[in-house]
Amino acid sequence: MSLTLALQSAKSGLITSQNQTAMASDNIANALTPGYVAREGSNSSVTVNGFGAGVASTISRRPVDEFLLRDIRFEASTLAGVAYEAEGLSVVTQVTGQPDEGRSVAAALAALEEAFLQLTTTPESASVQQGVLDAANVAVGRIQDQQAAIQSAREQADQTIFAGVNEVNDALGRLEELNERVVSEAAAGRDVSALLDERDRQLDRISEQIGIRSYTRENGELVVTTREGATLLDGAAARLEFTPSSAAPPGSALGAPLSGLTVNGADITPTGGGAQGAGSGKIAGAFAVRDEIMPQLQLQADELARGLIETFEGQDASLPPGAAGLFTDAGAAYSGVVTGLAGRIGVNAAVDPSAGGALWRLRDGVGAVVQGPPGETAQVSAFIDGFSAAQAFDPAAGLAGTDSLRGFASSIVADQQSRRVGAEDKAESASFRFDALETRRLSDNGVNIDEETAFLLQLEQAYAANAQVVQTVNRMLDDLLARIG
Amino acid sequence: MLTKSVSTFSLYRQQQTNLQRLNSDFATVNQEVASQRKSDISASAGPRTQELVESRGEIGRIDVFLANIETFESRASLMDAALTDIDEAVQDLMSQIVTNTPEPSVGVSGLPEAARGALDAINNALNLSLGGRSLFSGAQIDVAPMQNPETVNPASLLSPYDVMTAANLGAPYPPLTAPDAALAIAAIDDVFDGTNAATPQSFEQTFYNGAAGPSTINAEIGDGLQLDYGIAADDPALRQVLQGVYMLATVDMDALAGSPAYTDYVDAALARVSAGVADLRDVQGRLGFQQQQAAEAKEGLQTSRAFLVNTVVDLEVADPVEAQTRFEAIERQLDAAYAATVRASRLRLTNYL
Numbered sequence: 001m002s003l004t005l006a007l008q009s010a011k012s013g014l015i016t017s018q019n020q021t022a023m024a025s026d027n028i029a030n031a032l033t034p035g036y037v038a039r040e041g042s043n044s045s046v047t048v049n050g051f052g053a054g055v056a057s058t059i060s061r062r063p064v065d066e067f068l069l070r071d072i073r074f075e076a077s078t079l080a081g082v083a084y085e086a087e088g089l090s091v092v093t094q095v096t097g098q099p100d101e102g103r104s105v106a107a108a109l110a111a112l113e114e115a116f117l118q119l120t121t122t123p124e125s126a127s128v129q130q131g132v133l134d135a136a137n138v139a140v141g142r143i144q145d146q147q148a149a150i151q152s153a154r155e156q157a158d159q160t161i162f163a164g165v166n167e168v169n170d171a172l173g174r175l176e177e178l179n180e181r182v183v184s185e186a187a188a189g190r191d192v193s194a195l196l197d198e199r200d201r202q203l204d205r206i207s208e209q210i211g212i213r214s215y216t217r218e219n220g221e222l223v224v225t226t227r228e229g230a231t232l233l234d235g236a237a238a239r240l241e242f243t244p245s246s247a248a249p250p251g252s253a254l255g256a257p258l259s260g261l262t263v264n265g266a267d268i269t270p271t272g273g274g275a276q277g278a279g280s281g282k283i284a285g286a287f288a289v290r291d292e293i294m295p296q297l298q299l300q301a302d303e304l305a306r307g308l309i310e311t312f313e314g315q316d317a318s319l320p321p322g323a324a325g326l327f328t329d330a331g332a333a334y335s336g337v338v339t340g341l342a343g344r345i346g347v348n349a350a351v352d353p354s355a356g357g358a359l360w361r362l363r364d365g366v367g368a369v370v371q372g373p374p375g376e377t378a379q380v381s382a383f384i385d386g387f388s389a390a391q392a393f394d395p396a397a398g399l400a401g402t403d404s405l406r407g408f409a410s411s412i413v414a415d416q417q418s419r420r421v422g423a424e425d426k427a428e429s430a431s432f433r434f435d436a437l438e439t440r441r442l443s444d445n446g447v448n449i450d451e452e453t454a455f456l457l458q459l460e461q462a463y464a465a466n467a468q469v470v471q472t473v474n475r476m477l478d479d480l481l482a483r484i485g
Numbered sequence: 486m487l488t489k490s491v492s493t494f495s496l497y498r499q500q501q502t503n504l505q506r507l508n509s510d511f512a513t514v515n516q517e518v519a520s521q522r523k524s525d526i527s528a529s530a531g532p533r534t535q536e537l538v539e540s541r542g543e544i545g546r547i548d549v550f551l552a553n554i555e556t557f558e559s560r561a562s563l564m565d566a567a568l569t570d571i572d573e574a575v576q577d578l579m580s581q582i583v584t585n586t587p588e589p590s591v592g593v594s595g596l597p598e599a600a601r602g603a604l605d606a607i608n609n610a611l612n613l614s615l616g617g618r619s620l621f622s623g624a625q626i627d628v629a630p631m632q633n634p635e636t637v638n639p640a641s642l643l644s645p646y647d648v649m650t651a652a653n654l655g656a657p658y659p660p661l662t663a664p665d666a667a668l669a670i671a672a673i674d675d676v677f678d679g680t681n682a683a684t685p686q687s688f689e690q691t692f693y694n695g696a697a698g699p700s701t702i703n704a705e706i707g708d709g710l711q712l713d714y715g716i717a718a719d720d721p722a723l724r725q726v727l728q729g730v731y732m733l734a735t736v737d738m739d740a741l742a743g744s745p746a747y748t749d750y751v752d753a754a755l756a757r758v759s760a761g762v763a764d765l766r767d768v769q770g771r772l773g774f775q776q777q778q779a780a781e782a783k784e785g786l787q788t789s790r791a792f793l794v795n796t797v798v799d800l801e802v803a804d805p806v807e808a809q810t811r812f813e814a815i816e817r818q819l820d821a822a823y824a825a826t827v828r829a830s831r832l833r834l835t836n837y838l
Binding site: 031420442 | 494502539622833
């Protein structure tokens, strides 16, 4: 061992302390950076011809549990999907209201039935007749509000898909660039930790939008596919394609004219029924809302409108064949086209004085030409019977195939709220699972400031000690030179 | 022992998430304590949400049914009282008729006046209204059913008294022989029994201004439960009573009393009055039965309503004791969480250097 070797050892100690100080400060600076993986250093002693020659250190990214990341991204996709479904349903249930708020279609139909029941006692009363007209208008308004909310939810979902596709395309573009840099930097032996962190962040962005799988080749290149196997990144980034629609009216469906989702021309539409249809992520949730959930709710509203129109047409003895009853389909009798009927339903102008009609037709029948005896209630009783009579409803609406008008309206409210609550419960469960895994990830890969601070203290002492060695060796060399000089 | 490191970000995130959840729970339970209602009724009702919606609808209908029953009770009791008045007026008349059959007594000349008095009482009872609504005019509730006997009816241009003349009856009036009596009685039967309803001389065109056809009033008193009650003035029972009374009120008793037609004519009047009264008592009996039905329906509805209200309360109302307990528990948790957050924030190595 020579003084020169001692100096070299001390120098390597100083360099190591400096490097590790930089690492610790980098860790502390990024302690709260999402996705940052803590750097850790490892020291190894250097020997030259069997003699100790100092220390060498390597700074590296703490090992990341790829299986944990896979699980986290799976849960993130699941959470984003069910959370969006819950959000979409709450747009509609905000309009429906809770059972005690009296804003639902069921409450409106109940109020209409009560108004008719009151009319049986005082059929001659213009104010009671007006009450029936008002209740009919409210019922129509609530059904139309339902359709408006459903349509709004579909349009929002369409826009969400578009935003999600742009997000994914942007992230895939970034990943392609990062891949190139990781490969080249790693080949040159440079530290790629920051690039790997950024790559993981982009993968997290994508996994929220669409469920993914990924693996890394030996050269560090990342390959990304959807969970269903469609390639998103393999060398070049794929491009998701989706054409947003300006509107999603009733009857609009996937392909007519609502866009599906493709990646480099291959269909991965979640609701398309294909083998590679994306099954998770916010995009899948938005497709489910747009193409499955809301169309079924639309059918419920349309069937309710149809039931109301046909009941009042059928129960009205005063109507000539083909004439519209109390409720109309765009001002006329039911056209036979149920799609969008919830938006077309209206109250017949023949009963509305402000539209040239007469209130007494609510008692005598919409088709009555002359006013009948003011105490006559037979037609009113027939209308009332219509609320409780069993009738057929389309089973595709997801409710009972046979029910009364009253019962069907109640089941719409219950079904919507039940779906919303179910989706929120699923989202909450998914959120708990995601939080638990994310907490574990942060614990495994994150920075503990106190530990880094304590480490800095050690580094400070080590640096001081190495500096002391340098100073001592320097004095010794000066002494030697002074004596031989 | 392997000690696992905990990242600072992870700690912050956990604290933040916990505080968020606690604050959210606190806001929820605070709303429940303040409003006494569950914050998300559909979520807590779960599969009973439809039952809740239907219960609310049913409560609304029950309230209308109860109001309908109240209205029915008012109308039915007035109708019953009117029918009783008619019965009493006719009983008085019948007792006078009986004293003058089969032969006229000394007081026979007072019979027409007594009949006119009974007619007035009957017409007044039948023209009874409640809240501007005639009770005995069928569906034509906006008109008094009975025409004043001396006033010309615009529909026929005849008054009821005009009809009860030889010229309009097309028969000898007053009848003076037994065959004349048969003719007069048959002609008067035609007026009152609806045989010639379209002619001006008919009951429908001159005596009665209400609606023709089914004469009962409808009352919806329950789901699928309807009461058709009451009677209109053109009911056969009342027609018979009115016929008998008119026969005595309009006939020239001085001429009739001394003739061979007297017995047949007065017996015919008495028979019609007594048959009508007997039928009216059936109507009253039915009305009484319907009042009992309505009372039972009311009791049933009130019981159902109380049960439904309990269901709604059970599903919507937050238990105040439970809500308050949860409120206090979450308040303590929040308190502890905030204290722990503050103390943890001070536990930094840098604070001790």
